[in-house]
Amino acid sequence: MTNRRDFLHGAALAAMPLGTGLLPDDATIAPMADFHAVLVDARHAEALRFGARLAARGASVRQVQDGDITSLWLDDIAPAWRKAPVPLAGLTRPPVLFCLEQLAWSHGLRVVFHAEHVVEPGSATLHTTHRPSYAAGMRGPLWPTVVADRIAAHGARLTTERPGPSLAALQPELPRGAELLTSWIIASA
């Protein structure tokens, strides 16, 4: 359930010039240094653009090759989570989030931010935000940058009550030729 503080934060976000995708470098937006890493699917230019935006905010960006997180999991994320439930963020295809979410539960982490982006060649990208529900307003060709700013603004905090599983496992019906990307934050909850 959204509390008053979250509602006010949501209202503040809604007032930002998100439609343009040209957020000012706002000192009130937290740097990404608290995040262990930001994962981007190297097959998608949108994800790389998202990663570049967050790298500029101090994030440590990792490229996921061929959608396979095995080496990242074994060499990087699992050792980190064994020490502390540090947050992760990403813009990837859904299976990357699905795998990490399943693995995260044992370490006390949940998906606290989850949005989906239906990328269709020749059409505007369709955005749906599942968690938190107020994070609407992502549109325009520079949407990966907008989403990156959303992620930075959201940070690792929990904005609703402790969440259950996300919708990463199952996909909606998509237009033919479309690809589903998902932006997300996994954090302690």
Next chain:
Amino acid sequence: MALPPNVFATDFNAALAGWRDAVGSDWVFTSDADVALYRDAYSPYWDEPEERRASAAVAPSTVEQVQAVVRIANQYRVPLYAISTGRNLAYGGSAPAYSGSVVLDLKRMNRVLEVNEPNAYALVEPGVSYFDLYEHIQKAKLDVWIDPPDPGWGSVIGNALDGGGGWTASPFRDHFGSHCGMEVVLANGEIVRTGMGALPNAKSWQHSKWGFGPWVDGLFRQGNMGVVTKMGFYLMPRPEAFQQSTISVSREEDVIPLLDTLNRLENQHVLNGSTQLFGGGLGTYGAQPWSVTAPIYGPEKVVRVQMEYVREQFAKVPNAKFVEGELFRTPLSEDALKRVRLVNFGIPNLSTFGMLGRTPQNPQPAGGHIGFSPIIPRTGEAVIEFAHFYRENLPKVDNGNNLGIVGPVFMTNWERTMVALIMFPIGRDKARNALMRQAFEKWVALAAARGWAEYRAPTPFQDLVAQTYSYNNHALRRLRETIKDAVDPNGILSPGRYGVWPKHLRKG
């Protein structure tokens, strides 16, 4: 918080209090958000009233705590559903067969108790994943391989108990078949050790699986007669080399001698790797040609001689084209690691998930899937029959709905066994999932009419599949029920798992 069926709130609350005392309050989960983590991620009933859901979960960390949890469940007649790590995706995940059961989550029991290099075995707890065991062996620099499934993030014990398989050499690929000894907590809380483990201070628990007298381990495979808390497994001494050939034929009838030759070479143990038959599906231009992969593990000299023999034997198959693959020496070089299928080398990974998403072959990925896995005879005649059966019935089952059913994939992972796998996509669209369920049920009935039945099934279809094993008025089911009633008279352990229900929950 949901209540288990037929359990009063006062009893359930008393059970929860008892479990909190036994395992600590941090490890008893009752909030909706926490319990939702045990939903089956690929449930064909996702978000529908029929979806199998747990009422709570309890996560012990020791066998003594498992005993306490089970005794309390027995006292208050609360149904439990035991999982190891709950990653049995496509076959039910961690969701119970009987809605309202309390998940007995064993993933905190994650100790690798022993890895013995000279005798090549491991003894593990249920929460040990293939990743965990692999890392343990790597850190200890032991010269043995595990046999991971694909993907390899699940429990070693859980995969074996569910009937899973892997991709290295025989006999290790049959995960239940390559176990040696188990420890089980029965419904009354008593601990049983099987095989040589029944001897106090046993010295050979993981050295000989049969022990003395009737062997009972099979009762716990896909079973609900007890909670397995330890299990031994054979490991594979690292082979010196690996080489795989691929043999293809273009005419359908040639798959008969192709498979005869493959079977003979496997049954002679000339071929010892995980073979795979490709073909029989519907490609862009109709039915696809057939090919088999023929892998060999062993000392390099031996592998080379065996491969030459394999080439000679397949040369007798009409019109067969033989392609000898690269010989890999182990441990693999960094460069080789990029060119191989890692599970063939005992390396667990998650690369399967990287293949999900939109591809030319799969333009409408649904995200989830369930598997229809009938066993058919391991003959070319049966393969042709199944391929025709699939082509003839797919339009009827699909009924013009473009369901995206994928198959058949002929799995020859296990020696002497052929699984004709068909995959059903599961997504968020409930109407489409309902069509998928209807299609699944039709395939079960169509296959059973031909004498084929599944070796494993998603939880919501386990009753349906169990009913097809109906020889002599369901004599096998009745035998299992007799045993179930004897060892779990209150029916608290995983009721309904693989179609075995306790007396008070049987229908008809």
